[in-house]
Amino acid sequence: MELTVYLAGEIHSNWREELKEKAKSLKLPLHFVGPMENHDRSDFIGEEILGEQPNAIFRDEAASRINNFRTQILMQKSDIVIALFGEKYKQWNTAMDASAAITLGKPLIIIRPENLHHPLKELSNKATVTVETVNQALKVLAYIFDEK
Template identity: 40%
Template structure:
């Protein structure tokens, strides 16, 4: 068995690299959003033209990024959504909702103090992890049947 895993969520820490490195021995293909924050924010106006109003600037970027996100979630076997500590991540919640609506296997990762505000998202997830290492252990178990050492 092989898995296509989409790594959605916050882009301010290296959690994706931790998962990729930990799962290097597994038959997993990872995809992710554009994690260059400036490029992600400015892609719409860089490609489609400037906007005087920041709302429309941001909307253009969100729409262009949504092309990548929709395709990646649709193609994924598993969607991992990480909620970080610093920002309110409405985009991560939206990605989790899309994954759940499409019947994708959903793994959520966040700190324990976010359990209450994310309770509905956690309820839709098949696994709720606190660390990237736990995400790797879930993927390892799913693919090999082996428990962590």
């Protein structure tokens, strides 16, 4: 059995690659999907598809609609959602994706450092599992396949 995992969270660090490499080394039967990681492409996909927009607000709106479409399709097809909240960047998209996973009834693993416990307490309470590290999230995933 292969599971599809949607990786929500900031796109500025390599946490997805770290998680994918570790899952591969553990031979976990997982397929990963997620948001567009090319920041410029994500920001300008509306104009790429629909043509030049009259200003930055319209450009953002066009890109947001297409990015939300992508997220909705990939998340609905996923078996599990992992949402990483990092320390450095604003996490609005991550919170939105985690909330969408909850609404869709998707099993949700939140990864967040201890110092974000308080601001994320309600969201963590609704998640299936909350951990502090990528390694802990991988251990949760590995446990799914553990037969011992």
